[in-house]
Amino acid sequence: xxxxxxxxxxxxxxxxxxxxxxxxxxxxxxxxxxxxxxxxxxxxxxxxxxxxxxxxxxxxxxxxxxxxxxxxxxxxxxxxxxxxxxxxxxxxxxxxxxxxxxxxxxxxxxxxxxxxxxxxxxxxxxxxxxxxxxxxxxxxxxxxxxxxxxxxxxxxxxxxxxxxxxxxxxxxxxxxxxxxxxxxxxxxxxxxxxxxxxxxxxxxxxxxxxxxxxxxxxxxxxxxxxxxxxxxxxxxxxxxxxxxxxxxxxxxxxxxxxxxxxxxxxxxxxxxxxxxxxxxxxxxxxxxxxxxxxxxxxxxxxxxxxxxxxxxxxxxxxxxxxxxxxxxxxxxxxxxxxxxxxxxxxxxxxxxxxxxxxxxxxxxxxxxxxxxxxxxxxxxxxxxxxxxxxxxxxxxxxxxxxxxxxxxxxxxxxxxxxxxxxxxxxxxxxxx
Amino acid sequence: xxxxxxxxxxxxxxxxxxxxxxxxxxxxxxxxxxxxxxxxxxxxxxxxxxxxxxxxxxxxxxxxxxxxxxxxxxxxxxxxxxxxxxxxxxxxxxxxxxxxxxxxxxxxxxxxxxxxxxxxxxxxxxxxxxxxxxxxxxxxxxxxxxxxxxxxxxxxxxxxxxxxxxxxxxxxxxxxxxxxxxxxxxxxxxxxxxxxxxxxxxxxxxxxxxxxxxxxxxxxxxxxxxxxxxxxxxxxxxxxxxxxxxxxxxxxxxxxxxxxxxxxxxxxxxxxxxxxxxxxxxxxxxxxxxxxxxxxxxxxxxxxxxxxxxxxxxxxxxxxxxxxxxxxxxxxxxxxxxxxxxxxxxxxxxxxxxxxxxxxxxxxxxxxxxxxxxxxxxxxxxxxxxxxxxxxxxxxxxxxxxxxxxxxxxxxxxxxxxxxxxxxxxxxxxxxxx
Numbered sequence: 001x002x003x004x005x006x007x008x009x010x011x012x013x014x015x016x017x018x019x020x021x022x023x024x025x026x027x028x029x030x031x032x033x034x035x036x037x038x039x040x041x042x043x044x045x046x047x048x049x050x051x052x053x054x055x056x057x058x059x060x061x062x063x064x065x066x067x068x069x070x071x072x073x074x075x076x077x078x079x080x081x082x083x084x085x086x087x088x089x090x091x092x093x094x095x096x097x098x099x100x101x102x103x104x105x106x107x108x109x110x111x112x113x114x115x116x117x118x119x120x121x122x123x124x125x126x127x128x129x130x131x132x133x134x135x136x137x138x139x140x141x142x143x144x145x146x147x148x149x150x151x152x153x154x155x156x157x158x159x160x161x162x163x164x165x166x167x168x169x170x171x172x173x174x175x176x177x178x179x180x181x182x183x184x185x186x187x188x189x190x191x192x193x194x195x196x197x198x199x200x201x202x203x204x205x206x207x208x209x210x211x212x213x214x215x216x217x218x219x220x221x222x223x224x225x226x227x228x229x230x231x232x233x234x235x236x237x238x239x240x241x242x243x244x245x246x247x248x249x250x251x252x253x254x255x256x257x258x259x260x261x262x263x264x265x266x267x268x269x270x271x272x273x274x275x276x277x278x279x280x281x282x283x284x285x286x287x288x289x290x291x292x293x294x295x296x297x298x299x300x301x302x303x304x305x306x307x308x309x310x311x312x313x314x315x316x317x318x319x320x321x322x323x324x325x326x327x328x329x330x331x332x333x334x335x336x337x338x339x340x341x342x343x344x345x346x347x348x349x350x351x352x353x354x355x356x357x358x359x360x361x362x363x364x365x366x367x368x369x370x371x372x373x374x375x376x377x378x379x380x381x382x383x384x385x386x387x388x389x390x391x392x393x394x395x396x397x398x399x400x401x402x403x404x405x406x407x408x409x410x411x412x413x414x415x416x417x418x419x420x421x422x423x424x425x426x427x428x429x430x431x432x
Numbered sequence: 433x434x435x436x437x438x439x440x441x442x443x444x445x446x447x448x449x450x451x452x453x454x455x456x457x458x459x460x461x462x463x464x465x466x467x468x469x470x471x472x473x474x475x476x477x478x479x480x481x482x483x484x485x486x487x488x489x490x491x492x493x494x495x496x497x498x499x500x501x502x503x504x505x506x507x508x509x510x511x512x513x514x515x516x517x518x519x520x521x522x523x524x525x526x527x528x529x530x531x532x533x534x535x536x537x538x539x540x541x542x543x544x545x546x547x548x549x550x551x552x553x554x555x556x557x558x559x560x561x562x563x564x565x566x567x568x569x570x571x572x573x574x575x576x577x578x579x580x581x582x583x584x585x586x587x588x589x590x591x592x593x594x595x596x597x598x599x600x601x602x603x604x605x606x607x608x609x610x611x612x613x614x615x616x617x618x619x620x621x622x623x624x625x626x627x628x629x630x631x632x633x634x635x636x637x638x639x640x641x642x643x644x645x646x647x648x649x650x651x652x653x654x655x656x657x658x659x660x661x662x663x664x665x666x667x668x669x670x671x672x673x674x675x676x677x678x679x680x681x682x683x684x685x686x687x688x689x690x691x692x693x694x695x696x697x698x699x700x701x702x703x704x705x706x707x708x709x710x711x712x713x714x715x716x717x718x719x720x721x722x723x724x725x726x727x728x729x730x731x732x733x734x735x736x737x738x739x740x741x742x743x744x745x746x747x748x749x750x751x752x753x754x755x756x757x758x759x760x761x762x763x764x765x766x767x768x769x770x771x772x773x774x775x776x777x778x779x780x781x782x783x784x785x786x787x788x789x790x791x792x793x794x795x796x797x798x799x800x801x802x803x804x805x806x807x808x809x810x811x812x813x814x815x816x817x818x819x820x821x822x823x824x825x826x827x828x829x830x831x832x833x834x835x836x837x838x839x840x841x842x843x844x845x846x847x848x849x850x851x852x853x854x855x856x857x858x859x860x861x862x863x864x865x866x
Contacts, residue, residue: 003640007560007611007673011700025703027523033511038521055516063511071512071717072504079465079495080503080721081685084487088791089470091459115687116547118711122554122579128439143710147554151579179439208435241439246712253513254715255547255687268443271457278575279550280678283686285503285717289512359520 028357033063034253036380042352050357051385053375056189056249058221058332059293059303060380066296067252067289074288082281086113090281098287101294102260106227107237109263112270115279117216117246117257118144123275124212124244124259125152125181128268134177136170136209138162138184140191145183145214154181161188164199171207180209186218186229190365190374192327192335194222197233201240212242216257219243220250220293222308222330225301232330241265247286252293256282306379307332310386314377317390322403326372335361335372336393339406344371350396356389460789465495466685468812474784482789483817485807488621488681490653490764491725491735492812498728499684499721506720514713518545522713530719533726534692538659539669541695544702547711549648549678549689550576555707556644556676556691557584557613560700566609568602568641570594570616572623577615577646586613593620596631603639612641618650618661622797622806624759624767626654629665633672644674648689651675652682652725654740654762657733664762673697679718684725688714738811739764742818746809749822754835758804767793767804768825771838776803782828788821 031039038052084090099111114120121144133154140161159167204211215228223231247256311332324337341362348360362371463471470484516522531543546552553576565586572593591599636643647660655663674693743764756769770776773794780792794803
């Protein structure tokens with residue numbers, strides 16, 4: 001006897017209804033390399049040359065010739081894969097070298113490589129904290145941090161995004177816990193905010209809390225020599241207990257992650273972090289490419305100056321064109337506000353037609369009315385490309401009567417007239 | 433005012449006490465490539481050529497010249513990294529090609545690439561199931577499945593390892609749930625057990641449950657053409673709703689994972705699975721190497737016969753030498769029982785001295801008395817290497833009076849005289865017990 005499990009039908013319905021504001025997230029297929037100019041399929045599937053403004057390739061190194069050469073060299077010397085966890089037979093001399101160089105780069109005691117940034121966060125909290133401990137997490141922390149905290153039995157406190165007073169209030173009330181751990185991000189990539197690190201460090205020290213900082217969008221992005229939020233604020237590496245970061249964004253973008261910080265804590269994680277113990281080791285081209293990137297960072301710290309300048313050029317220009325932009329001036333992530341997710345979609349499609357590859361983000365990632373195009377400017381974008389994008393924004397806005405519509409929409413939101421989502425939204429929104 | 437958070441000291445204490453039976457897990461550093469023979473550091477840090485019997489390089493392809501060449505070619509055509517999530521600008525034509533070829537390989541409708549096997553499991557259950565649903569999970573499922581199931585709000589039922597009666601009992605008692613999902617592994621790598629797939633499929637159909645099968649140690653390992661547990665039992669790909677597997681073991685071992693199965697379910701995951709949405713895309717050498725591995729599988733299915741034969745040779749030989757081995761004959765994972773974790777450590781060190789790289793596994797991964805050396809035989813191990821390992825086992829056993837000690841130890845365990853662990857074990861054991 002066979003009973004239909006009903007799940008296939010459920011999946012079909014949700015997919016056909018469109019899980020995101022009635023849209024499917026679509027995948028543009030890219031042909032060839034990730035550079036400023038890519039060949040990507042538009043929504044009809046036709047390949048088109050477009051200028052890419054939505055990658056996390058902050059340093060522009062993802063398809064750099066030097067990186068490719070280094071990856072190839074490492075394939076020759078160290079083979080391709082290890083088919084093994086690091087504690088079995090998956091730790092090569094080059095892994096050890098990369099861990100050391102990352103420690104040098106950050107000015108920390110020790111580093112632990114993980115298969116991804118996601119692994120670093122999922123594998124930290126459950127390894128370190130239990131029922132007698134408390135974790136304080138920013139409301140807009142990344143999915144991997146949220147998952148990591150959920151897997152721990154510690155008490156969770158969520159503080160309002162970047163709200164130091166709220167965090168302090170929670171810390172004050174939590175004197176009975178064994179360990180307290182504050183977790184936040186150095187740069188919040190959805191908003192382009194740079195964390196006011198000194199204030200968090202001060203709070204951590206005042207209340208005796210462990211401070212865990214996710215630097216995935218800050219390493220290789222801000223700071224004079226790309227060392228992230230700690231360097232940006234002129235602080236000491238030892239002010240932060242542990243930093244988790246990624247090899248999948250500014251550090252040439254092939255994937256991989258790491259946690260770096262105090263020796264005892266890293267030694268502990270190496271023994272007890274499940275996502276480290278029960279996972280495959282990173283393949284050699286990733287190690288080779290990452291080592292080469294750190295070398296380039298040392299030899300050409302001007303990259304970080306260029307990231308900052310290019311980002312600022314776009315930010316100033318798009319503001320001058322009348323748009324609102326979220327985030328800090330020194331951050332190359334420039335989320336351009338378009339308020340409504342249907343606009344976000346519209347701008348995305350229209351900008352693509354004009355040769356600019358951008359991503360519109362809206363509900364349910366953000367609340368209603370906060371949809372945006374998240375423009376990411378890299379070290380290798382040219383002034384022409386940046387100015388061209390600003391111009392394209394202006395054209396699209398004119399053609400769709402954006403400014404008029406925007407006033408009307410904002411009024412509607414204020415008057416509570418924005419039509420809500422259908423009921424089936426709720427379970428999905430809750431999942432995300 | 434500065435208060436010490438106390439955490440650094442805590443970490444130091446645990447580490448110095450030795451979280452594993454008083455030992456630290458140690459990293460042997462490998463110089464050069466992952467092959468049957470590797471150059472690895474021993475516990476003093478001296479580099480030594482040893483025959484590697486502890487990797488998941490089942491097909492022996494991890495450093496194969498063809499794989500290395502394919503990875504290099506893909507670097508030339510597609511660059512290195514994408515610095516992007518797939519739904520942003522991280523999906524290249526080669527990713528699409530790999531998803532299609534994996535679907536063809538498995539005989540499934542669609543495939544979704546993930547950054548790792550860990551991601552596939554962590555991102556599955558909470559995307560699909562909520563409070564109104566129930567998940568039935570084998571107690572020895574992998575850490576990533578346990579984490580994935582924990583993250584879901586579904587009701588969780590854990591059934592005794594490979595115990596179909598217990599599973600059926602739980603399914604029977606779960607009438608009122610919206611969706612039921614059974615999750616288990618095709619090959620359990622700690623024991624070398626091959627799942628009796630037909631019986632699970634039957635139960636899933638009888639009770640209308642979704643069947644999710646983790647094939648990480650089965651894909652490219654068993655089955656006539658390496659298609660895993662489904663092929664091994666002669667079943668239809670559509671008998672299993674979803675398979676999660678890895679590119680980090682038999683499929684050349686560089687990392688990466690995927691979920692493959694019914695189209696509607698894969699479409700759904702592509703939209704709703706957080707570990708897919710909020711993660712980086714796989715870099716091009718991984719895609720190129722994986723495509724090449726699939727091509728080699730098509731051209732040379734003899735690999736899988738070799739895996740089976742070599743595994744069998746070791747298994748039979750080590751049994752003839754008097755050792756007990758866990759698991760199924762057709763499985764190249766041969767966990768050799770040594771009972772006590774101090775013995776596991778001893779064998780590990782002594783075998784290394786004799787030129788064989790093995791790993792002893794004990795408490796807290798297993799209960800007391802179940803320690804083992806997990807020997808993994810690959811398609812490319814030679815007869816000499818396999819026979820040499822068996823011989824080395826015999827020598828070590830003789831030299832440390834193993835058989836005598838074993839009798840004594842087993843008696844002690846039965847008499848309840850095995851000394852327990854210190855108290856601080858408990859938090860760590862609880863964490864590791866998952």
